[in-house]
Amino acid sequence: MFGTQGFKIYEAGGVPVSVSPTFLILLVIVVGFNGIVPGTALAAAVFLSVLIHEYGHAIVALRFKLGAAVLIHGLGGLCFHRPASSDRDDALVLVGGPLLEIIAGAAVFAGVFFAPEVLAIPWVGTFLSAFAYFSILWGLINLFAPIYPLDGGRLFHLLLRRLMPEASARTWALRVSMAALVLAGAYAVTAQAFFLVLVVFMLGMDNYNALQSGAPLVSRGSGRARPMSDFGKELLSGAEAAFADEDWREAARLCHQLRASVSTISDKQMKRVWEILGLATARMGEHEEAMEYLKRAPDTAAVKEAREACEAKAGSW
Template sequence: MFLTEPRQTPYDLHFNLLNIPVRIHPMFWLVSALMGFAADRTPQMVLLWIVAVFISILVHEMGHAIVIRYFGWQPSVVLYSFGGLAIHNPYVQSQYGPGRARRSKWTQIIISAAGPAAGFLLAGLMLAFLAGTRVASIELEWFEGTNIPRWYTLVPSMGLMSKPNVFVFILDMLFINIWWGLINLLPIWPLDGGKISRELFQMVDGGQAIRNSLMLSLICAIAVAIWAFQAEQRFMPIFFGFMAIQNYQELSGSNRYGGNNLW
């Protein structure tokens, strides 16, 4: 279900960005709004959350799409219920990358990694701008006994504190682009991390690659769903529960053997 392009509707929004067609399914707005509702959020904060999700998911999918185009295919982007898809026709070459349209495991890995990388880049630019303009200061928390940052705290300036909606929007943007990007790199199919892990398995063991990658994906999806349920998350248990079911069905079906992969 997560790799299927939704059907066209009369309410789809269409536009081009960097000469890449973008389509937004109406369910994208509805699901984003449902995810943003909380007891401590005003209607303005919910609206800003929807804007943050739109910008962040669009940047993520454009990261995929731009790299797809670099490798020689003509991409398009669809935003729908639980996120988005960067789609390409393997038989249609892009005018921006003639002669490079050849699939390999490394091209798939690079394309898959480009989405989260685009989000991390956006978050990094935002943090650099906030620190450089002194709109907010950044306090890092470290893993004990290491120089590895565990998390950060954004301390707003007095001017930003007087604009709570703006501050919440900034926090939402950073949360989506950092945390969702990290979650998307988990080795769970069909997240980007799951696509990367499948390609890596195929490099090592082509005969059992899909089966082994699905087993890892199933274990991780179940673990995340249990953790999210215990943490009283609203949507994550459902989201990862669906992926666990999907992985189990694929593992039990015709795709449990072999090393071939679909884009």
């Protein structure tokens, strides 16, 4: 229901941002309960707060060269990135989201404290108070509540991993998370907070599925999934160096190795791989094979020239 599909709305700072149709369902519910003006102000405040939260994760993920993409959905947001190479990096990415969100909420609180008259403007007042309260509350819950798959639950699991073997850490993290959800659910039912009941139920399902499936709660960058920052980039710079030294065989060998680990490199880098591979193979005299690679390479002057040469050679025998 709250899947990972969404419409891309914009891209800023190398981070594509998408919105899931489930966010529109939330918008309709909030407007339905609160009226058009306050409802839209509330939804806009939550949207901006969650967006800042996810950008907090994304900024740290980009710092570790893990790439990042943000999805805003009906129950919050998600920041996708490649697996971090250590628990420490993972923890910093996790802390970055709620920390930036709390800072943003506190900044609005401080602003309103010095200029309280803005609260009298209907739409603006609702928007600013909702933004400040939601940001601080949601940020603190995400940071400190040991609820999986929220940030706090993941941080708690990373903490347990330092104290016990992974299998026990995983089980205990999920048990504590379930216990916290039972408490939150009991509170939500007593307070007749319909939306909170829904959130607790969805999170409970995530926990139940995680316990049943036995899938790891964290994945580390290793082997094929190692980030481009080390493995792929080393291979590509090796291929560039061999190509510059006119060692065509070595350049081609490294390119073939890169093709096997295509999941770790970007489209742009893959184009460069096709270019080096095509040119190196052409230099070795394998014209028909080279054409296959050159077809996928970008239209640089060297590539065009090599394509023409290969066509002439391939046609002449």
